Amino acid sequence: MRLNGEISHLWNEEAEEENERVSVISLPPPPPSKKLVVGYALTSKKVKSFLQPRLEGLARKKGIVFVAIDLSQPLLDQGPFDIVLHKLTGKEWQQILEDYWEKHPEVTVLDPPAAIQHLHNRQSMLQDVADLNLSDCYGKVGTPRQLVITKDPSSIADEVSKAGLTLPLVAKPLVVDGSAKSHELSLAYDEFSLSKLDPPLVLQEFVNHGGVLFKVYIVGDAIKVVRRFSLPDVNESELLNSTGVFQFPRVSCAAASADDAELDPSIAELPPRPLLEKLARELRQRLGLRLFNIDVIREHGTRDRFYVIDINYFPGLSKMPGYEHIFTDFLLSVQSKFKMRLSS
């Protein structure tokens, strides 16, 4: 502040004289007078992956500061914050945030805990996609057929046959709570092995997609799509000759992207932009979330048949090219939208 005062003092007394000699004087823009304070509540793993020096450095230049929320102290005693950014699970944290928000409705909470909760269950997370009707928008988007199994592994084969699901099936833990266990997926090739699975889970039809997946990142109004390697196709003979349940690693989560790989163009071609924009807009609205990504696959052999197989809240954004620019712009836009709402 004092520095600004000094500059303006100099400007008043000396610059006017100077102005007579030099017609254009370009001064660097003044530093933003008010900082945008973002309180964050994240696991240490998330802090490491998300809050990288390149993000904090750019944020500082744009007048944004990140402040760690101290979970051992009452949230109401901390701040003031303009934005609260969080990814913690559990009822207790949800309650803390809701109480805080009630007292501080002027603070933007990214995102509302109840909306995030919707993505913690692999059945409810895809419900909104299933409800969408995007058939007339440069392609069709749906979800693979799936079944929820909550108990009794011995009856799974019967339930699968009643529901008419086709093998192979991807078995996914029903609840997604950020734990490694909730990402332990397996592929079941034959109906007899289904009894080895461990409910509660979702059984989803495996869709051949040429081993490439599209990760669509949504950060407010921004949409960025990248290619990742995924599970290879399962052909007929492999299906006939394979039995058992095989656990597979988190293929698509690897930092290595498939963007620069030499791929069959019909597999690698990104989904049409208008389709992704429509999908992102609809889901943003229906889910009430601003920070998430969608895993999309294209059915192999088709040009325009897409499936959403997974939605993640506040995913690994640092794997998105240019994330520091996209994220800081987003934080600033959140704030200016809020101010516009207040002044209208």
Ligand SMILES: Nc1ncnc2c1ncn2[C@@H]1O[C@H](COP(=O)(O)OP(=O)(O)OP(=O)(O)O)[C@@H](O)[C@H]1O
């Ligand atoms: N229905 C499906 N058909 C084909 N492949 C699938 C299907 N479901 C999942 N996969 C493959 O398994 C991977 C993991 O599945 P999914 O994305 O549902 O799990 P996740 O643990 O929630 O992943 P993330 O790390 O993205 O949160 C996908 O990236 C894809 O490679």
Ligand SMILES: O=P(O)(O)O[C@H]1[C@H](O)[C@@H](O)[C@H](OP(=O)(O)O)[C@@H](OP(=O)(O)O)[C@H]1O
């Ligand atoms: O950006 P993609 O490739 O989708 O992968 C993310 C997963 O989808 C998220 O579930 C991970 O976050 P959590 O481990 O906090 O759930 C998230 O963990 P990270 O933020 O620590 O990288 C990523 O692994």
Ligand SMILES: [Mg+2]
């Ligand atoms: Mg996924």
Ligand SMILES: [Mg+2]
């Ligand atoms: Mg996921």
